[in-house]
Amino acid sequence: MDWNSLNVAASVVSAICAVIAATVSVVVFFKARSGDFSTKIERGDMAQKKHTDRAVTQINSKLSQQDERMGEIEDSLARIEQQQQHNLTARDLGPLHEKINGVALQLAANTAATKASSEQLGVIHRLLMEKRT
Structure with a gap:
């Protein structure tokens, strides 16, 4: 090598x-x-x-x-x-409402009757007053 x-x-x-x-x-x-x-x-x-x-x-x-x-x-x-x-529920108050409505109708009827009676008494009063004079 x-x-x-x-x-x-x-x-x-x-x-x-x-x-x-x-x-x-x-x-x-x-x-x-x-x-x-x-x-x-x-x-x-x-x-x-x-x-x-x-x-x-x-x-x-x-x-x-x-x-x-x-x-x-x-x-x-x-x-x-x-x-x-x-x-109370609405169901409980239903009958109470009906009674109140009934009372309101009766009151309205009584009011009308009272008014009519008042007018009649007024007419009678006028007639009596006219007779006196």
Whole structure:
């Protein structure tokens, strides 16, 4: 083997070693970066879980407040319904209206009769007054 061949062989071996070193470096880099991504994803997941837990807690709190308000409204409505049982309804007042209407008709008739009697008495009074004079 001559010196040139040895030089070429050394260059080829050196180039192969450089390619292997670069490949190993890239693999190690991606391996290390994938762990970083996993860590970032896990941190993001934890932050998202905390946010979701806070939101769920707030929603549950608001729902319990709404339940309390609904309970108060239901109690108030029950009291009102109980009080309404003692009040008169239109059906209860119907016969009373009929009686009042009957009384109003009788009053109108009495008023007409009283007016007629008053006019008759007025006529009699005038006649008597004319006879005197």
